[in-house]
Amino acid sequence: MGAVRPFLRFMRRNIRLLAHGAIIAALYVALTHGQNMLLPGSASMAIQFRLSEALCVLAFFTPAAIPGLAVGCLLFNVTSGVGLPLDFLVGSLASLLAAWGMWRCRRCPLPAMLFPALTNGLLVGWELAIYIGGGFWINAVYVAIGEVTVLLTAGVLLYFSLKRNNLSRRLFQL
Numbered sequence: 001m002g003a004v005r006p007f008l009r010f011m012r013r014n015i016r017l018l019a020h021g022a023i024i025a026a027l028y029v030a031l032t033h034g035q036n037m038l039l040p041g042s043a044s045m046a047i048q049f050r051l052s053e054a055l056c057v058l059a060f061f062t063p064a065a066i067p068g069l070a071v072g073c074l075l076f077n078v079t080s081g082v083g084l085p086l087d088f089l090v091g092s093l094a095s096l097l098a099a100w101g102m103w104r105c106r107r108c109p110l111p112a113m114l115f116p117a118l119t120n121g122l123l124v125g126w127e128l129a130i131y132i133g134g135g136f137w138i139n140a141v142y143v144a145i146g147e148v149t150v151l152l153t154a155g156v157l158l159y160f161s162l163k164r165n166n167l168s169r170r171l172f173q174l
Contacts, residue, residue, distance in 0.1 A: 020064035020172060021071070028052045028072025029079070036080065044082045047142045052076075054154035056095075056116050059102035060109055061162060062172040070096035086127055094123040113155055117147035 031052035036043045043050045052072070058065040073095040077087050094116075101115035125140025132139075162168040 017062070017064045020062055021066075021068035024055060024058055024065050024068030025072035025075060028055055028069060029075045031055070032072075032076045033080070043076075044080055047146060049146045049150055051150060051154055053116060053120075053147060053150045054158050056098055056102060056151060057109075057113070057155045057159040057162070058172075059099040060106040060112070060159065061168040063103055064172075066096060066099040066103055069099045084131060086130065087124075090123050090127045091120075094119045097123075109159060113151045114148070116151060117144040120144070120147050 029052075032043045032050055035051050042048060043052070055065070055072075056069060059069070070092045074088060074092040077091050098116035098119040101119070102112045105112035105115070121140040121144030124143045125136055128134070128139040128143070129136040162171070
């Protein structure tokens with residue numbers, strides 16, 4: 001009986017992390033598709049402002065955001081009809097690295113909010129240079145501007161909304 005209790009605690013924690021990640025992925029996909037329906041192309045063109053990228057701040061509160069955001073990005077790219085095969089890999093990898101960097105630097109939230117701009121700017125900028133041309137640096141700058149704009153507006157609002165009244169602890173308690 002002594003070994004059962006730690007195992008159950010371990011399983012309960014992992015199931016919660018899996019559920020949190022799945023919810024984050026579903027939110028990312030739903031928000032991005034919703035935005036693309038209301039403002040066509042705003043979440044899938046070369047210059048994009050994906051409001052769902054504000055969910056990256058969830059990486060400050062739970063490690064479940066790392067795979068959740070990557071899977072959400074992958075699912076949107078696969079189901080959007082405008083994603084290209086390279087985007088399935090590169091976009092998801094950029095989201096994975098951004099969320100991982102934010103989780104690792106969660107003690108310094110404002111500078112850590114630049115991780116998505118850096119990873120998406122470089123990786124998606126490279127991808128766009130291959131698909132649409134225009135040069136790597138101009139594409140990287142456009143993508144980075146979109147990321148910074150979303151994270152420093154909607155991302156900051158979401159972050160402080162979750163910090164207020166310890167909402168983040170209640171939502172992501174393991």
